Amino acid sequence: MTIRTKAPLPSEFHRIWAASGVSALGDGIYYTALPLLALGLTHDPMVFSTVEACALLPWLFLGLIGGALVDRWDRRRVLWVTDSARFALIGVFALVAAAGGANIAVLCATAxxxxxxxxxxxxxxxxxxxTLLGRDPETLQRANSRLQGTGQALEGFVGPPAGGLLFALGRSVPLAVEAATFLFSALMIRSLPPTPAKPRASRTSVLADAREGALYLLRHRLLLGLALRPAVGNFAFLGVGAVLALYVHDTLHLGAALYGVFLTAEAVGGLSGTALAGWLSDRFGTGGTLTLTAAVEAVALLGIGLAPNAVVAGAGFAVLGAAMGATMVLGGSTRQAIVPDELMGRVTAASRLLSRSAGPAGALFGGWLATVAGLRAPFLFGAAVLGVMVVVAARFTSNSRIDAALAEAAAREDAAVPVTV
Structure with missing residues (x-):
């Protein structure tokens, strides 16, 4: 029997890790402050859901094009230039908010x-x-577990209460902090080695490249399942997220400061889920774990919707976060291990487009459902929708299907390595 030793992750990964962690902290602050800022402007569930939908609409129009461009460009440069642009955008938004010019239109445009x-x-x-770490599934799981775990801890555990406290100091304060985190991330990523796209024999159009990536995803049953899983989930989660601030404020009767604390429950669960992802995969297989977490998510959201108080709802969010954390680590690592490098940007974008395409509809539907049936209704309906994920996971992302795809990817990589005599 051969015992595999775990190779240490390269030093460059720790720079990505630091950039990701600081950026996650800023996101936790921002996504707590944004609904509080909106809450000061309106209590209309439909308006809340419109702001949420605006953040997701770009994927419908530009998702595939963005992935095609990423496969043509230096991926490191795309990362630091994007974060530099987001630093400037949030910085301007902070100035507008400080001057009292923030309104729903500005929030929608910024989102x-x-x-x-x-x-x-x-x-x-x-x-x-x-590209940096190679295609070994175990290495990718370790790296993604650290990235997701740190992100959950900072974005969901530290960021939300910090966002609530910073918002109490001034509505522009959390926005300024978020801008600073984007700047730090841009500078950290700028120091990483460049990764130019591999040259292709014939240069096709961007639209043709985007189509190639989308077709690769749609024809690959496992990749399609890994994308459909979050698509079904996002419809439910965004329907809930669109009215969560109202639900916590009006139904659970928590104030702005405790709203940030409440959100940490999901992060606590998510942190444990990312840490346990590898253990669960070893015990049940990656496919078996994905089916298990799908069932747990459905039950957890049902419990949140029926919760009599904030303590029970918070416990439900912790369980939900654990299932989501393990799912993100295992699903993302599997995709990274099996997709060819020259298609990685496009397939990633196509996967995100498919998974997020249901988000705007879910957000708007959740706002409408809360308006006509009450703030608990999106949670109960979402739990039923999440039940569909159990079937999706069991049929499309089984252990046998994942093992076959990993073996095929390993054979492709071996064939691409030149033999020296």
Whole structure:
């Protein structure tokens, strides 16, 4: 029997880790402050859901194009330029908020532009990590576990209460902090080695490249399942997220400061989920774990919707976060291990487009459902929708299907390595 030793992650990874962690802290502050800022402008659930939908709409129009461009460009440059642009955008937004000029239109415009930046950043980061670390699934799981775990801890545990406290100091204060985190991330990523795209024999159009990536995803049953899983989930989660601030304020009767503390429950669970992802995969297989977490998410969201108080709802969010944390580590690592490098940006973008395409509809539907049936209704309906994920996971992302795809990817990599005599 051969015992595999775990190779240490390279020093460059620690720079990505630091950039990701600081950026996650800023996101936790921002995503706590944004609904509080909106809450000072309106209590209309439909308006809340419109702001949420604006952040996701760019994926519908530019998602595939962004992935095609990422595969043509230096992925490291895409990352630091995008974060530099987001630093400037949030900086301007902070100045507008400080001057009292923030309104729903400004919030929607800012959310939309941040969504454009996220297309390029997410597509490039998903493609950059396997280029840096290689395709070994265990190595990618370790790296993604650290990235996701740190992100959960800072974005979900430290960021939300900090966002609530900073918002109490002034509505522009958390925005200024978020801008600073984007700047730090840009400078850290700028120091990483460049990764120019591999030259291709014939240069096709951007649209043709985007189509190639989308078709690769749609024809690959496992990759399609890994994308459909979050698509179904996002419809439910965004429907809930669109009215969460109202639910916590009006139904659970928590104030602005405790709202940030409440959000940490999901992060606590997410942190444990990312830490346990590898253990669960070893015990049940990656496919078995993905089916298990799908069922847990459905039950957890149902419990949140029926919760009689904030303590029970917080416990439900902790369980939900644990399932989501393990899912993100295992799903992302599997995709990174099996997609060819020259297609990584496009397939990542196509996967995100498919998974997020249901988000705007979910956000708007959640706002409408809360308006006509009450603030608990999106949680109960979302739990039923999440039940569909159990079937999706069991059929499309089984252990046998994942093992076959990893073996195929390993054979492709071996064939690409030149033999020296």
């Amino acid at each position: 939309f532009l941040l969504g454009v930046g996220q297309i390029f950043f997410d597509s490039a980061s998903g493609a950059y990590l396997p």
